[in-house]
Amino acid sequence: xxNSQAARDIDTSRPHSARMYDYYLGGKDHFDIDKQAAETxxxxxxxxxxxxxxxxxxxxxxxxxxxREHGIRQWLDIGTGIPTEPNLHQVAQSVVPEARxxxxxxxxxxxxxxxxxxxxxxxxxxxxxxxxxxxxxxxxNAPELAEVLDLGRPVAxxxxxxxxxxxxxxxxxxxxxxxxxxxxxxxxxxxxxCTPDFDPPTWEKVTAIYTGAGTPVQFRSQxxxxxxxxxLDLLDPGxxxxxxxxxxxxxxxxxxxxxxxxxxxxxxxxxGVKP
Numbered sequence: 001x002x003n004s005q006a007a008r009d010i011d012t013s014r015p016h017s018a019r020m021y022d023y024y025l026g027g028k029d030h031f032d033i034d035k036q037a038a039e040t041x042x043x044x045x046x047x048x049x050x051x052x053x054x055x056x057x058x059x060x061x062x063x064x065x066x067x068r069e070h071g072i073r074q075w076l077d078i079g080t081g082i083p084t085e086p087n088l089h090q091v092a093q094s095v096v097p098e099a100r101x102x103x104x105x106x107x108x109x110x111x112x113x114x115x116x117x118x119x120x121x122x123x124x125x126x127x128x129x130x131x132x133x134x135x136x137x138x139x140x141n142a143p144e145l146a147e148v149l150d151l152g153r154p155v156a157x158x159x160x161x162x163x164x165x166x167x168x169x170x171x172x173x174x175x176x177x178x179x180x181x182x183x184x185x186x187x188x189x190x191x192x193x194c195t196p197d198f199d200p201p202t203w204e205k206v207t208a209i210y211t212g213a214g215t216p217v218q219f220r221s222q223x224x225x226x227x228x229x230x231x232l233d234l235l236d237p238g239x240x241x242x243x244x245x246x247x248x249x250x251x252x253x254x255x256x257x258x259x260x261x262x263x264x265x266x267x268x269x270x271x272g273v274k275p
Contacts, residue, residue, distance in 0.1 A: 079162030232272030
């Protein structure tokens with residue numbers, strides 16, 4: 001699909017989760033209908049801006065840790081969303097210039113911005129695949145993936161703020177399991193997932209807003225998020241709230257005196273390595 005075709009296919013008649021996320025992060029790639037829906041969420045859950053920021057910060061830290069400490073040189077990032085710099089490949093290639101990254105999303109809007117995702121270092125490679133996480137076979141069999149990633153060597157599967165858009169009826173654990181089955185020993189899963197654990201009434205409202213806007217969601221407990229890591233060796237500190245997963249001085253909010261509360265963040269995060 002060309003960028004012009006993607007632009008024609010963008011539905012601006014209802015809010016879209018990727019464009020709402022862009023608004024939470026302070027971006028400019030959204031429409032009024034997305035802003036209105038996002039502000040409705042923010043009225044119910046003011047912490048959504050903190051949650052979005054901490055989700056990005058976790059992705060940056062997890063990527064650096066896997067590159068520096070676990071020898072990962074390849075990433076498969078599904079549910080990429082609208083690019084916000086630094087993108088995953090920029091973080092990875094700042095540590096290991098030869099890093100290779102495949103981005104995948106099923107949103108025509110993301111395809112429109114895919115050029116931003118493909119500005120690799122000369123030593124590395126990046127590409128973008130239009131694919132749906134609900135169909136892991138088509139993603140894994142995409143020729144673009146085989147051109148960039150060697151599935152005989154470890155790959156980090158990056159699922160950031162994606163799986164809460166996959167309800168139990170869509171078999172989320174089966175999807176993640178199938179993706180991990182295709183990756184060799186030494187591969188990793190880095191996952192973040194919104195949770196109602198700290199404020200159930202608020203997250204009931206958020207669920208209703210998204211579902212009412214045509215985007216079914218299922219926010220999960222720590223126990224249910226931990227199931228995604230079954231069979232993997234969890235890195236310390238295990239399944240923890242986003243801002244508590246290996247905070248470091250490079251975080252945007254590391255220098256601020258007041259850290260966010262767990263309820264504001266409401267995001268379970270974890271990284272596991274495949275034995």
